[in-house]
Amino acid sequence: MRILLWHVHGSWTHGFVQGGHDYLIPGPPDGIGLAGRPWRAREVSLSEMDAAGADIAVVQRVDELSKVPVGVPVVYLEHNTPAAPAQEHPLAGWDGTIVHVTHFNDLMWDCGTTRTVVIEHGVVDPGPLYTGELPHAAAVINEPVRRGRIVGADLLPRFDPIDVFGIGTEEIGGEGDHELEALHRELARRRVYVHPARWTSLGLSLLEAMHIGMPVVALACTEAIRAVPAEVGAISTDVEELVSAVRELIADPALAHEKGERAREFALARYGLEAFLRNWDVLMKEVIG
Structure with a gap:
């Protein structure tokens, strides 16, 4: 699977790119690219991409939606809690899917009629390093x-x-x-x-x-x-x-x-x-x- 996603949250992305797919990360001027991270991913130019270049886009900021090549399916990943439990999500009423990283966030955001899914965090195991010295x-x-x-x-x-x-x-x-x-x-x-x-x-x-x-x-x-x-x-x-x-x-x-x-x-x-x-x-x- 060819997955287009921006480098927004480094620690989250570090886990996500362990999945064995082809990860396409926009570089300047549309993103920060790999920014020196040794991920198994490709830095790409959006100006050279079309709908055939990616199977799906994982979008993490509203302004990224307009940058996704026409015809590429999109899911929106919401990392954050709202400012207050009554806050309406910017994509409330959207016909796509919002993925929340916690059940609490899903509960507190007002996403209106937009479909929401919770996929909890996954962490690359650093190993049992604890000494507590x-x-x-x-x-x-x-x-x-x-x-x-x-x-x-x-x-x-x-x-x-x-x-x-x-x-x-x-x-x-x-x-x-x-x-x-x-x-x-x-x-x-x-x-x-x-x-x-x-x-x-x-x-x-x-x-x-x-x-x-x-x-x-x-x-x-x-x-x-x-x-x-x-x-x-x-x-x-x-x-x-x-x-x-x-x-x-x-x-x-x-x-x-x-x-x-x-x-x-x-x-x-x-x-x-x-x-x-x-x-x-x-x-x-x-x-x-």
Whole structure:
């Protein structure tokens, strides 16, 4: 299958292109192309493409719809939560299919009569890297200063000592493969992963931390209540309960390792690549007809 898609969300795309198809990623001026990623994909020029060049397009931004060659079937992938539960999706009433990455997002977006499907995330397994040698918590938050309360940046001091990673922090950031591998190695050295987001789609960094084998402490908001069972760490809307859980895990390495092993088992079963790629194949074949 020849799949046209833009490089929008690097971590999500990293999983998607593992499916064994022919992936066509627009380069400048219509996209950023591979941007140095060693994916098994081809960078293409849209000006040289026609309907015969792709079997289907996976579109992730509304303005990409007008760039898809005429005659190519389209599905729209929505990564984000709405600003509020009553927000109407830009493609409400569309005659295509919107794919949501979480059940929470599907519930909260008003998509009108547009058909919606949920295909949960699939993560490339970084392996059981966890050592937990450093008695610190860790979090991955891109642009924590700008995004503030939405991602729970104001809560971070309550989990001190905590090391914050991501774009816009002093720690390792970026989405390139080398940066991602370095991030995973550094996360694995911390005792526990903290997910403090109040209102967000499900962060792939959370799922990657669980794959690594880290115990997880999370606010019980948005999709986290489905992704983080209590036995892998702690989940609550009571921040003091979460702070206590972090302290307990930092003080007890054996307990942290035990809960981290459960986190990895759960993540592999729920967010492994096999089901993710299979579900996408089923949907795309259906849309192509």
